Amino acid sequence: MHNKTIAEISAGLKAGKFSSEELTQDLLARIDRIDGKLNSFVTVTAEQAQAAARAADERIKANKATPLTGVPIAHKDIFCTEGVKTSCGSKMLDNFIAPYNATVVERMHAAGAVMLGKTNMDEFAMGSSNETSFYGAVKNPWDLERVPGGSSGGSAAAIAARLVPGATGTDTGGSIRQPAALCGVTGLKPTYGRVSRYGMIAFASSLDQGGPFARTAEDCALLLNAMSGFDGRDSTSIDKPVPDYTATLKDSIAGLKIGLPKEYFSEGLDAGMAQAVEQAIDVYKSMGCEIKEISLPNTHLSVPAYYVVAPAECSSNLSRFDGVRYGYRCENPSDLTDLYERSRGEGFGSEVKRRIMIGTYALSAGYYDAYYLKAQQIRRLISDDFTQAFADVDVIMGPTSPTTAFKLGEKTDDPVSMYLSDIYTIAANLAGLPGMSIPAGFSNGLPVGLQLIGNYFDEGGLLAAAHQYQQQTDWHTHTPQGFA
Amino acid sequence: MSLTNEEVKKIAHLARLRVNEDDLPTYAGNLSGILALVEQMNNVDTQGIVPMAHPQDASQRLRDDVVSENDQRERFQAIAPQTEAGLYLVPKVIE
Numbered sequence: 001m002h003n004k005t006i007a008e009i010s011a012g013l014k015a016g017k018f019s020s021e022e023l024t025q026d027l028l029a030r031i032d033r034i035d036g037k038l039n040s041f042v043t044v045t046a047e048q049a050q051a052a053a054r055a056a057d058e059r060i061k062a063n064k065a066t067p068l069t070g071v072p073i074a075h076k077d078i079f080c081t082e083g084v085k086t087s088c089g090s091k092m093l094d095n096f097i098a099p100y101n102a103t104v105v106e107r108m109h110a111a112g113a114v115m116l117g118k119t120n121m122d123e124f125a126m127g128s129s130n131e132t133s134f135y136g137a138v139k140n141p142w143d144l145e146r147v148p149g150g151s152s153g154g155s156a157a158a159i160a161a162r163l164v165p166g167a168t169g170t171d172t173g174g175s176i177r178q179p180a181a182l183c184g185v186t187g188l189k190p191t192y193g194r195v196s197r198y199g200m201i202a203f204a205s206s207l208d209q210g211g212p213f214a215r216t217a218e219d220c221a222l223l224l225n226a227m228s229g230f231d232g233r234d235s236t237s238i239d240k241p242v243p244d245y246t247a248t249l250k251d252s253i254a255g256l257k258i259g260l261p262k263e264y265f266s267e268g269l270d271a272g273m274a275q276a277v278e279q280a281i282d283v284y285k286s287m288g289c290e291i292k293e294i295s296l297p298n299t300h301l302s303v304p305a306y307y308v309v310a311p312a313e314c315s316s317n318l319s320r321f322d323g324v325r326y327g328y329r330c331e332n333p334s335d336l337t338d339l340y341e342r343s344r345g346e347g348f349g350s351e352v353k354r355r356i357m358i359g360t361y362a363l364s365a366g367y368y369d370a371y372y373l374k375a376q377q378i379r380r381l382i383s384d385d386f387t388q389a390f391a392d393v394d395v396i397m398g399p400t401s402p403t404t405a406f407k408l409g410e411k412t413d414d415p416v417s418m419y420l421s422d423i424y425t426i427a428a429n430l431a432g433l434p435g436m437s438i439p440a441g442f443s444n445g446l447p448v449g450l451q452l453i454g455n456y457f458d459e460g461g462l463l464a465a466a467h468q469y470q471q472q473t474d475w476h477t478h479t480p481q482g483f484a
Numbered sequence: 485m486s487l488t489n490e491e492v493k494k495i496a497h498l499a500r501l502r503v504n505e506d507d508l509p510t511y512a513g514n515l516s517g518i519l520a521l522v523e524q525m526n527n528v529d530t531q532g533i534v535p536m537a538h539p540q541d542a543s544q545r546l547r548d549d550v551v552s553e554n555d556q557r558e559r560f561q562a563i564a565p566q567t568e569a570g571l572y573l574v575p576k577v578i579e
Contacts, residue, residue, distance in 0.1 A: 099559050192539040206538060235544055304524045315499060322500075324572050329565035335575050337500070345502030353501055354511065357492070358518055360499040374525050376535030381528070383536055416517045432539020456540065 001026045002162040003479070006071050006219035009165060013060055013070045020060070020070030024053035024114055027072050031116065031163050034483070038139050040148075040158040042077045043085050044117035052114040059112055067222050067246075069112030074167040076152050077118040078125055079105050079210070080199040088201045089123040089133040089151075092321050092328045092347035102199025103231045104168055104210050111226040116164055119154030123349045124318065125175055125203045127151050128421045131412055132351040139408070140183060141480040142446055146405040149179030155213045156183035161483040166214040166223050170200060172207045173306055174401075174425025177437035180213060181400035181449020184439045186466065186476060187213045188220045191457050192432035193238035195224075196231035204313035205236070207306075207429040215476055217438065217466035221245035224459060240457065248460040249467040254288030256465065257393040263299040264398030264424055272443025277399045280440040280450045283472050284397075284465075292393055296385040301378045302427040303419055308362050308375035309430070314352075315359025321347065354415060383431040390455045395465055399424055400437040400449035424451060434459050438466045439475040447475075485519040487512050 001023055004012065012018055028046050035041050049072070056070035080086050080098035082105075087093045101109070109115070122132040130138040130153030138153040140146040141161040148157040152169030156179035159167055169176040171189035180187030188211045195210040202208060212223035225246065230239040260281065265274060285291055323329040323343025330346050333339035348356070362371035389396060401421055411418040428435040433453055440450035450469075454462040470476050487495075489508040492515060496503040503511060557570060566573040 095563075097563060099556070099563065193542070232547070236538065236542065238540070238542065298528075301525060301528065304522045307518055307522050308525075319500075323565065324574055325560070326563045326565075333575050336577050339575055340500040341497070341502040344500055345496075348501070350507075350511075353496075353503065354514055354518070356499050356501060357495045357511070357515060358522075361487075361495050361515070361519075362522075364495075364498060371522065373535055374530060375522075376537060377530035377533040378525055378528065380533050380536040381530070383539070414517075415514050416521050419518075419521070430539075 002030055004165065005216050006165045006214055006222050007216070009071050010067045010222070014065065020053040020056040020114060021050065024049050024072055024116070027116060027164060034161060035163060037144060038141060038157050038161055039136055040120055040138050040154040040161070040163065041074070041117045042087055042089070042120050042135050042154070045084055045115055049114050049116050056112045056114055066111045066226070068108065068226050071113050071166065072116050072164055073108060073113045074116050074119050074155060074158055074164045075105055076121055076155050076167065076169050078121060078170055078201045079168060080201070081105050081115070081118065084118065086118070086201070087134070089121040089135065090348065090352070091134045094134065094328065096327055100199060103196035103233065104200065104227050107226055113226070119158055119167060121154055122151035123352050124201070124314070125151040125170055125172055126314070126351050126355055128174070128178060128418055129411065130154065131408065132349055134349060137408055140405045141483050142184065143405065145407055146446070147182065147408055149182035149405065151175040152213065153179045156180050156185055156187065159183070159185045159213055159215060160480055162479065166212060166219055168210060168227070169213050170208055170210045171429065172204050172310060173429050174422040176211050176213065177400050177425050177435055177449065177451060178422060180437040182405040182447065184447030184478060185213055185215055186217055186220055186436070186438050187211065188224060188436045188459065188462070189428065189434060190224065190228065190459055191434045193236055194457065194459065195227050196234040196237050198231055198233040202317040204310040205317060206313060207310060217463050217470055218246065218249055221249060221463045243460055245460050245463050248464050251464045253465055253468050256289045256395065258284055258289050258291050259294035259389050259393030259396045260291060261294050261296040261299065261396060261398055263296050268402050268423070269399060270403045270443060273399050273403065273448050276441035276443055276448040277450055280469070281397065283469060287468060287472065294389045294393060294396070296389060296427065298378070298381045298385050299427060302382055302430055303423055305375040305378040305382065305430060306426045307358065307419060308371045309379065311355040311359035312362050312372050313359070315356045315363065318352070318356055323347070351415070379430045382427050386431045386433060395461060396453040398451050400451040401425070404443050404446035404448060428453050432456070434462060436462045436466055438469060439478070441475055485523060486516045487519070
């Protein structure tokens with residue numbers, strides 16, 4: 001039962017082949033049995049899940065079901081869930097029971113999806129390996145000595161291990177696409193403003209965007225249908241109608257113009273990765289797509305600009321954690337400054353502290369123009385590269401990450417080398433464009449992700465391109481050994 | 485840009501973060517490395533380029549000036565470390 005996709009589950013529930021309660025029990029038991037090896041969940045909400053599953057079964061009987069009614073999902077622990085611990089992977093929020101639901105959670109709940117629990121993540125979504133979590137690293141199901149990627153590593157690993165068919169994630173610099181690639185699953189980062197950020201704990205507000213993970217593009221389309229749309233409670237939400245993303249999955253992609261940025265195939269790209277990506281491009285050629293080499297000349301500036309913009313916004317966003325209103329408070333503070341400094345010093349891990357300090361420095365008096373303003377100008381250059389590219393091509397493709405999953409501990413002592421693992425994903429966040437990662441083969445037994453970047457609000461186009469690739473290939477159906 | 489231990493200490497204080505003395509050299513090394521990465525931006529002439537604050541250059545939406553939030557003090561204070569009579573408690577500020 002755990003091998004079914006969301007589309008299959010949805011059809012099976014509707015046809016009465018099994019109930020949501022049976023499926024939910026089955027997956028909860030599987031999580032209980034297997035997740036000790038992976039650490040992909042921070043919290044499992046078994047009782048709520050069973051109640052939600054029973055309610056979903058009633059709703060299906062009453063013919064009031066949506067395609068997600070009764071479908072088990074998990075939420076990244078960055079989304080506020082009313083009455084359920086929402087830790088954001090941090091000691092700071094280890095005791096935080098969210099008093100309200102994020103819009104994404106509310107919408108999935110309204111659609112009838114059954115939440116099985118909250119998935120592990122890098123602390124405050126800051127990391128590319130899931131090793132900065134207060135709850136310990138998540139292991140990659142393809143090789144338990146390797147990282148699942150980050151920051152949404154728990155969601156990606158849980159799907160790869162068949163613990164849950166779909167999950168939410170967030171992507172600030174690649175945090176959906178990179179773990180999707182490293183775990184061999186499908187993930188989509190929507191256009192900035194497509195999915196509400198309300199109740200999604202803020203890291204870098206001008207970059208953060210929630211999105212779905214699943215095994216197939218079709219499942220991502222079903223999840224995105226439920227998640228997307230305008231929300232007055234998010235001041236940067238875009239008021240634009242949401243199309244039915246499942247309706248366009250089969251639209252012909254013959255004649256689709258695919259741009260390959262030469263900067264994404266240069267030094268630093270692992271040879272096995274390059275080979276797998278080239279083979280994926282050949283599949284698109286055989287489907288009648290037109291391939292064109294393009295250039296995104298400012299790509300090399302995306303990591304430097306990101307490590308000003310993201311830390312600057314994080315230093316401001318995370319100032320709310322003060323040990324006064326909620327979250328961790330230190331023991332016996334001697335005065336107010338001591339309370340602030342020790343609550344934050346003890347509550348945050350070292351990667352979060354590094355980023356807060358970089359941001360504080362970049363925003364401090366006399367440095368604003370040299371860092372933040374300069375980075376926002378570079379951001380414009382990067383965005384202009386994409387505008388030019390999309391004048392000639394419909395979709396941009398390349399590798400999602402420069403290497404396959406690396407070893408646990410390999411990059412933890414060197415923040416800069418860790419940051420460079422997001423070199424192909426960050427630019428889409430700076431420009432606010434939608435992007436996907438889909439399984440495209442293996443290199444030395446580890447999954448390779450193909451990245452697709454689309455024009456603003458072209459999630460439908462990306463999903464169609466991804467879906468049709470998945471009709472021609474079976475990479476997305478491979479299961480890690482021991483998790484079949 | 486290379487940061488000294490003293491500078492790191494000052495930045496940590498500005499950010500209201502207590503950092504152990506023993507950890508200062510590691511932070512100084514890491515932060516200097518990150519700043520060196522960031523400073524690759526200086527090789528680009530950005531004169532006259534309009535900074536980009538929002539991916540779609542959208543501006544902040546305005547809403548009608550009406551009450552949109554109810555009072556939920558009790559609910560929100562239920563998760564606070566220390567409260568009394570509807571107020572958040574902190575160590576004495578004024579002697």
